[in-house]
Amino acid sequence: MAYQKFNATQVFTGEQMLDTNAVLITDDLGNIESIVGKEDAGEDVQVLEGTLCPGFINAHCHLELSHLKGCIPERTGLVDFILQVVQQRHFPDEEILAAISKAEDEMLQAGIVAVGDICNNTLTIPQKKLQRLDYHHFIEISGWNPSIAQIRMEKSLGYFKAFDQLFPKHTSISPHAPYSVSDALWQEMQPYFTDQIITIHNQESTAENELFISGEGDFQRLYRQMQIDNPSFVATGKNSLPSVFHYLEAAKHVLLVHNSFTEQSDIDLIRSSPTSVSFCLCPNANKYIEQTLPPIDLLVKNDVSLVIGTDSLASNHQLSVLEELKTLHNHFPQLTTSLLLQAATYNGAIALGMEKQLGSFEKGKKPGVLLLQHITDKIGPDAFVQRIL
Numbered sequence: 001m002a003y004q005k006f007n008a009t010q011v012f013t014g015e016q017m018l019d020t021n022a023v024l025i026t027d028d029l030g031n032i033e034s035i036v037g038k039e040d041a042g043e044d045v046q047v048l049e050g051t052l053c054p055g056f057i058n059a060h061c062h063l064e065l066s067h068l069k070g071c072i073p074e075r076t077g078l079v080d081f082i083l084q085v086v087q088q089r090h091f092p093d094e095e096i097l098a099a100i101s102k103a104e105d106e107m108l109q110a111g112i113v114a115v116g117d118i119c120n121n122t123l124t125i126p127q128k129k130l131q132r133l134d135y136h137h138f139i140e141i142s143g144w145n146p147s148i149a150q151i152r153m154e155k156s157l158g159y160f161k162a163f164d165q166l167f168p169k170h171t172s173i174s175p176h177a178p179y180s181v182s183d184a185l186w187q188e189m190q191p192y193f194t195d196q197i198i199t200i201h202n203q204e205s206t207a208e209n210e211l212f213i214s215g216e217g218d219f220q221r222l223y224r225q226m227q228i229d230n231p232s233f234v235a236t237g238k239n240s241l242p243s244v245f246h247y248l249e250a251a252k253h254v255l256l257v258h259n260s261f262t263e264q265s266d267i268d269l270i271r272s273s274p275t276s277v278s279f280c281l282c283p284n285a286n287k288y289i290e291q292t293l294p295p296i297d298l299l300v301k302n303d304v305s306l307v308i309g310t311d312s313l314a315s316n317h318q319l320s321v322l323e324e325l326k327t328l329h330n331h332f333p334q335l336t337t338s339l340l341l342q343a344a345t346y347n348g349a350i351a352l353g354m355e356k357q358l359g360s361f362e363k364g365k366k367p368g369v370l371l372l373q374h375i376t377d378k379i380g381p382d383a384f385v386q387r388i389l
């Protein structure tokens with residue numbers, strides 16, 4: 001087996017930044033062999049300019065919505081965004097499939113090697129069978145009207161079976177959001193969470209906390225417009241996360257997505273729970289929909305595990321983890337490049353249960369090798385990525 005040796009301006013391992021003395025050694029297939037000092041690397045070292053980094057993990061995407069790129073106006077707020085998505089679901093299958101294929105190409109080009117993908121149908125299966133990227137498939141369930149809980153569950157179990165027989169161990173059932181799952185549906189779903197990786201959209205708008213605290217607010221407008229009735233809903237007087245988190249506690253890992261209006265008391269609750277949790281940031285989608293950004297300083301101060309997601313092309317101009325990092329570093333220059341790159345690699349791999357293969361330059365893994373430019377002091381607006389392996 002022949003080896004490849006790479007030396008660059010710096011090497012980010014997935015967890016730490018090494019200086020220019022480091023040499024990354026892989027086999028021809030891209031399996032990591034070791035990282036050694038220049039003095040021990042021997043001959044035939046390829047010298048590159050830029051930062052070597054493991055492949056990016058996109059922890060939150062909706063590949064099946066790729067055909068909605070550019071269809072939904074920006075900055076409408078979440079409720080009007082949801083109304084638009086629901087109204088625009090009816091496209092011909094060929095158009096949806098072509099958009100899925102193009103979006104996956106875009107992710108490959110952007111250095112993404114694995115995706116946590118939300119699935120409400122089976123339209124992404126033909127593309128995923130090509131196995132160009134690794135996926136965890138989250139079969140998403142929603143239903144605010146309790147009388148349809150059983151019907152929704154049965155339909156989703158059909159999707160679950162379709163994905164699970166092709167991608168065993170990388171498919172799980174997940175609730176959409178606290179404001180779209182009735183108590184009856186939580187009861188139906190809960191047995192499927194045990195020891196699984198589960199995701200949920202969390203605190204994406206202020207209206208979500210408001211609904212659970214007072215029973216009022218913009219979501220009541222959504223339910224009226226969609227003619228959805230949930231007579232059994234009772235406001236808890238608490239934020240949405242503490243109102244529903246107990247349903248998720250048997251999961252192996254919970255991936256909370258967005259967290260734009262997460263507060264210290266919510267984080268305290270998570271930290272007091274034995275369940276492993278990561279917080280997924282999708283800043284470009286937050287800007288697109290709500291013109292807001294998550295409370296990064298609060299999350300960092302609490303030392304929670306951060307991961308990065310692109311959300312869908314319905315609420316983003318591209319599917320690029322690097323573009324999300326640029327936005328974060330632009331708005332939060334106090335963050336270190338290492339913290340951001342770790343969220344985009346190692347932490348994401350753990351959140352999707354793929355850390356044995358992906359996320360860091362450790363012997364035996366095959367994480368993909370990226371070369372990043374213009375990220376040394378800051379992940380700047382002109383940063384770009386090339387796939388080396």
Ligand SMILES: [Zn+2]
Nearest residue numbers: 062201311312
């Ligand atoms: Zn989403």
